[in-house]
Amino acid sequence: MTPLLKIENLTKAYPGVVANDHVSFEIGEGEVHALLGENGAGKSTLVKMIYGLVRPDEGAMTLRGGAYEPATPHIARQNGIAMVFQHFSLFEALDVAENVALGMENPPPRRELARRIREVSETYGLPLDPARLVGDLSAGERQRVEIIRCLLQDPKLLIMDEPTSVLTPQEVDILFETLRKLSTEGTAILYISHKLEEIRTLCQGATILRLGKVVGSCNPREKSARELAEMMVGTTLHTPDRGGKALGEVALAVKNLSVASANPFGTSLRDISFEVRKGEVLGIGGVAGNGQDDLLLALSGETRTAPGTITVLGRPVGALGPNERRRLGVLSAPEERLGHAAAPDMSLTENALLTASIRKGLTKNGFLDWAGARRFAEEVIAEFDVRTPGPTRAARSLSGGNLQKFVIGREVMQDPAVFVVNQPTWGVDASAAAYIRQALLNLALQGAAIVCISQDLDELMEISDRFAALNEGRLSAPRPVEGLTIEEIGLMMGGAHGMEVAHPETPAGAVA
């Protein structure tokens, strides 16, 4: 049997980096194939070439035995290839049917479209009301809109880019049911992820990319997660070392914190209360868009609240701005590196000054101590192994992992009493991620109270002492991580967000 899609020697180079270097693999009809690799391994470039967004420099693709050279996504869709992106392209102020229509080549009339949306959503166990506003949907439901938009085009190959990063464990199960059903009906699925357990449960074949090259292919069910990880990273991984520690007094206390979101479709914080002791790491999980950003802003001081809602070492700080809180030892690192935690076009020296001017005494009567700022930037670069020619380089010239090490290092080296971080290792390669997690643990060991907001549950399990979940702006009661099961975590994260579990009629012989 000829494979559905065969890729031979596909190469794509960008200035200074070869994103894909003679990549070859094939997908059979109905196969669920994983594309596995770290951030920056070239997965996205590869699927963009398949979807017609990027043109390869070299190599050929064959679709059902015929040459396939998509110049645009339009042509890719005509050839039965559909893609669900990691970042949704939906309009929040429009309803589901309107959003679906916007992504179609020839949308049918509205009533007909609504009927077909219902039909597809029932067949595949993806309940969705075509008349609801996308702004009111959870992330999992938004993903359904994207998937249904693809399914309406009756695709032969469905590409899914990191689909589970926005889902709770329960929602992941629902998605997998749907994907299995599609697969038994003959739709091939190219599944991109770096989550190994998922790939082991779902996929029949896997191609592993590292630094743009195929370093191996395997049946993921025959490999352990660790073996897959080591193929992906190319080295042996070491697990951060927690060490035993004694907890001190309460360093950060949040009591009945409620903040209305500035954005109409944003998430307001509702009645959040928690305490973190000296030397403790509180992990806050939750699906993206459940108030993580807003919580960080309220803790860093960018959003001000009533004084008593937040206390640091017994002092009310709710009404203080970021610099006054820094003076008291409350430091933070937001999720978005470029543009929020760091100014992209400014040098690392200037970026060091961005948050360190107070605690490092880098201003005198308002005048800047550039030599001191440069020295501090160099210290951070040396201590956190930031790979860069020097502190005069612009922040945007650093890779994601290196910039993140700089951002985290900049705060950690200011000796915080309370450190709040959102997504510390998002989009960071595995070795940098391990380094950053170890730095957080060391900081806790020195007696800092740490609030780590993250969407990566494995990360939270690895470093936190206690775990709580944000769900629609509310925080569950924190619980000790030891003994917590993935099922319980899922329920804390809001279960399936009211989504029904799909019961597609699975034909006999389906892959389970």
Place this chain on the structure above:
Amino acid sequence: MIRLDRRPDPSRAWSLATPPLAVLATMIAGGLLFAALGKPPVEAIRTIFWDPVFGEFAFYYRGQLLVKAGPLILIATGLSLGFRAGVWNIGAEGQYIIGALCGAGVALAAYPMESAFLFPLMVVAGALGGWAWAMIPGILRTKFNTNEILTSLLLVYVAEQLMAKMSFGLLRNPEGSGFPGSRNLQQYPSAANSELIAGTGMHWGIVAAFVAVIFAHVLLNRHIMGFNIRLAGQAPRAAKFSGVQPARLILFCLGISGALAGMAGLFEVAGPAGQITPSFNVGYGFTAIIVAFLGRLHPVGILLAGLLMALTYVGGEAAQANLGLPAAAIQAFQGMLLFFLLAGDVLTNFRLRLGRPEVA
């Protein structure tokens, strides 16, 4: 095929090379324009760029150069601070007019009293007038989130009406036999902003422009306020994270650019112009926007750009007189300069590649 590739770091070399290249390109395109108008292109370019500085009558033109450059530099320096922070004060022309009205108003109220304190008081009144006029868009922006580009621009026309009203009414010279316009401050010793060194065109406004350039340079490079201004312009969210309060910064930037524009107006009305008339303003407030960008929003760059722009004014007038070039041709010439500058800016952030990209 030409392609643009984004540079990882903005190119410093291109950033510095763009202004001279833009001037060169303007000379060439301007020469073509003059040739199309039937004028000798080389001679026209020489009349504009060479003669005012090194020609036969340079002793006259050189003084004019400083007189024109002074207000442009003073206003552009103030504007550049706001532009760096992403605060777009387009209404410096209006603040310039109000500054002149307030300063002249103080002088005319005191007339004919002679006092050494009068001129400093006028400077303060001029700066306050410009500041207050700039506070209108400032408060509208911070309280009601109004776009300051629109409000500051529209206030220019209000200021122009006010000035016309004043020169026909309150500030009209009672001994002016009915002509519109105020008393001539040059004939009022305590209020006159006269030449400091005869024949150079040097007056207090030019001194103030130099001081402003130094002040802005120190502020931007050595002071936390200047750092915050740059930060807010480049990465507004990072600025908030760093603890900058946007509203304060907006008011600071608008206030300082308004005050400097107001001072420029006062120095002009008490010096080269001499009196408030309906045609007092000649567009310095708008030309200063070009000067600010031509100077890369950098104080020293603005100093040079102000002198260059003054040269096109002075040389342009010479070309009008000697070669009969239309006034609009000179304006088109100045516009071309800004156009080439902005086009050249692309090269600071992007790399030009010819042909198909090679595999690295």
